[in-house]
Structure formats: structure tokens, C-alpha cells
Amino acid sequence: MASHAAAAPHTAGADAGHDDGHEHHHYTTTGLDNRKIAIWAFLGSECMLFASLISTYLIYKGKSLVGPFPHTEWVNEAGKRFEPILDIPVTSASTAVLLASSFAMVLALQAVQLKGKPIAATAGWWERIQRSSQFWLAATAFLGATFLGFQAYEFTSFVHEGLTIKTNLFGSTFFTLTGFHGAHVTVGVLWLMTLLWIDRTRGLGPKDELIVDICALYWHFVDVVWIVIFTLVYLIS
Amino acid sequence: MSHDAKHSAAHGAAHAHETHHPTGNQYLKIAIILTIITAIEVWAYYIPALVASPLFNPALIIMSALKFGIVVLFYMHIKFDHPLFRLLFTASLILALCTGTALMFLFKVF
Numbered sequence: 001m002a003s004h005a006a007a008a009p010h011t012a013g014a015d016a017g018h019d020d021g022h023e024h025h026h027y028t029t030t031g032l033d034n035r036k037i038a039i040w041a042f043l044g045s046e047c048m049l050f051a052s053l054i055s056t057y058l059i060y061k062g063k064s065l066v067g068p069f070p071h072t073e074w075v076n077e078a079g080k081r082f083e084p085i086l087d088i089p090v091t092s093a094s095t096a097v098l099l100a101s102s103f104a105m106v107l108a109l110q111a112v113q114l115k116g117k118p119i120a121a122t123a124g125w126w127e128r129i130q131r132s133s134q135f136w137l138a139a140t141a142f143l144g145a146t147f148l149g150f151q152a153y154e155f156t157s158f159v160h161e162g163l164t165i166k167t168n169l170f171g172s173t174f175f176t177l178t179g180f181h182g183a184h185v186t187v188g189v190l191w192l193m194t195l196l197w198i199d200r201t202r203g204l205g206p207k208d209e210l211i212v213d214i215c216a217l218y219w220h221f222v223d224v225v226w227i228v229i230f231t232l233v234y235l236i237s
Numbered sequence: 238m239s240h241d242a243k244h245s246a247a248h249g250a251a252h253a254h255e256t257h258h259p260t261g262n263q264y265l266k267i268a269i270i271l272t273i274i275t276a277i278e279v280w281a282y283y284i285p286a287l288v289a290s291p292l293f294n295p296a297l298i299i300m301s302a303l304k305f306g307i308v309v310l311f312y313m314h315i316k317f318d319h320p321l322f323r324l325l326f327t328a329s330l331i332l333a334l335c336t337g338t339a340l341m342f343l344f345k346v347f
Contacts, residue, residue, distance in 0.1 A: 047332075055341055217313055220308055228305060
């Protein structure tokens with residue numbers, strides 16, 4: 001269990017400490033691993049960052065003097081017509097992909113936790129696939145990369161349709177907000193690929209539960225931020 | 238109190254908060270619920286009568302908050318983890334929400 005890893009200092013960190021003859025305690029007087037406290041504190045600070053970016057988007061929403069606009073048509077001085085720029089079907093698909101990646105991530109963590117434990121001979125494919133941490137880590141990274149592909153497509157099509165970061169207030173706040181989110185997803189995908197590489201080379205087991213849990217917390221946070229962005233930016237007009 | 242005793246007490250306190258996490262099938266059910274809520278949100282977006290309703294935006298925000306809560310509670314295990322993690326995250330979230338709201342008041346969004 002994730003909380004077990006956080007509460008059990010004699011697992012990953014302490015093992016490493018015993019190997020070189022020194023005790024490196026990662027726990028605090030609360031009995032909790034300081035790395036897990038740190039990731040929650042970090043995610044708290046990330047709440048502040050994204051709240052500021054989302055607030056800025058909402059403050060400038062509807063205040064652009066020139067188009068293209070997110071939800072309404074616009075005709076420029078030359079008579080050129082611009083359709084509403086947001087592509088809801090594409091973004092809905094990318095949202096579903098990111099939600100699916102969160103599901104894959106919890107199963108990756110569960111697979112690491114269950115590694116080495118016996119599985120019933122009668123277990124079906126679903127029970128067996130749940131034990132493959134490599135499969136779920138790869139699936140999460142792949143889905144994350146797919147989300148980034150959707151975002152790259154969206155950004156490119158916006159630029160082709162005449163919306164850049166300096167076109168209007170909508171462009172500035174939209175690209176800043178979703179760009180920061182995309183940068184977080186990129187970091188998450190690199191982190192997942194690193195874990196996958198470790199799993200392939202030396203294997204991840206229950207003693208590594210905490211490092212996977214920390215990555216999972218980051219990944220789910222990126223997902224919940226997108227849940228908010230999808231509603232406030234894309235669906236509410 | 239000796240170091241070992243302190244360690245043991247702290248360790249025990251942390252274990253007292255440990256409960257069982259959802260199983261793979263429960264995670265699957267949660268994923269299906271999240272997908273259904275998202276599908277309802279997108280479906281509602283394409284119904285002009287619903288979009289014109291004054292309840293449309295609040296309903297979308299409630300559904301978004303519901304999804305946010307489900308992911309944080311079950312996927313991030315905050316429901317099952319130590320209360321300190323819950324405190325760290327919810328306190329920061331409340332502070333962030335208050336800051337965002339204050340900013341919007343400052344810029345006369347409301």
C-alpha cells in the first residue's frame with residue numbers, strides 16, 4: 001500500500017542506507033517518509049500556480065478586442081470570417097486519453113505493490129495483466145504522449161487559423177495556461193519513461209513502491225488540473 | 238524517549254491510518270464513472286437549450302468538482318492515506334481557491 005511505503009522507513013530508503021553501513025532515514029517524527037510529505041507540499045504549491053493561471057484566464061475572458069474567439073465567430077476588417085476556434089470533439093478525446101492514463105497509473109502502482117505475491121493458477125487475463133508494472137507504466141507514458149500529440153495538433157491548428165500567443169488576450173492566457181499544463185505532462189511522461197527503464201533493467205518491486213507512488217501522485221495531479229481546465233476553458237462559454 | 242521508541246511510536250501512528258486501497262476492479266469502476274461524467278459534460282455542451290439555462294455553468298462546475306474529488310480521493314489515495322497529506326493538500330487548495338477568487342474580485346469579474 002502507498003501509505004505503508006510512506007510509513008515504513010525500513011523499506012527502500014533504509015535498505016540503501018544499510019548497504020553502505022549508514023542509516024539514511026527518510027522518515028520524520030510523524031513516522032511519514034519526508035519524500036512523500038515533500039511531494040504533497042509540492043502539489044500544494046502547484047495548486048497555487050495553476051489557480052493563478054486559471055484566474056488570469058478567467059479575468060481576461062471575453063475581453064479580447066480582436067479574434068479569433070474561443071466560442072463565437074468573428075469577422076475581421078477585411079471581411080474574413082473566423083469560426084469559433086476551440087475544437088471540443090478533439091479536446092474531449094484528449095481528456096478521455098488523460099483520464100485513461102490516470103487509470104493506467106493506479107494499476108502500475110498496484111502492480112508494483114503486488115510484485116512477488118502469488119497469483120492463483122485459475123486467474124484470468126485481467127488478473128494477470130494487472131500484475132505487469134511494465135505494461136501499465138508503458139501504457140501511462142503512451143497515453144500521456146498521445147495527450148501531448150493532441151495538444152501539439154491543437155496548438156498548430158490554432159496558429160494556422162490565426163491565433164498565436166500575441167494575437168489577443170485569449171491567445172495569451174490560453175497558450176500560457178495550457179502550455180504550462182503541457183509542460184507538466186511532458187515532465188510526467190519523461191518521469192514515467194525513467195521508471196519504465198528502471199523496471200526493465202533491474203525491476204521494480206514492493207521496496208520501490210514509494211518512488212512509483214510519488215510519480216503517480218504527480219501524474220494524477222496533472223490529470224485533475226486538466227479536469228478543471230477542460231470545464232472552465234473549453235466547455236463554459 | 239529513546240530514538241527506537243520514538244521511531245516505533247511514529248511508525249505505529251502512521252500504520253494506524255493505513256487502510257486497504259481499492260482493487261483493480263474498483264479502479265476500473267472509478268474510471269468508468271469518470272468517463273460517464275465527462276461524456277455527460279460534453280453531451281450537455283451540444284444541447285443549446287441546456288447551454289442557455291442559467292444552471293448550465295454551475296452544473297458543469299459541480300461535475301468538474303466531482304471528478305476532481307474522485308481522482309484525489311481514490312486515485313491519489315488521499316482518502317486512505319495519513320491525515321497530514323490530506324491537510325497539506327486541502328489547505329493549499331483552499332488557499333489557492335481563495336487567492337483565485339480574490340484576484341477575480343480585484344479585477345471585477347464578479
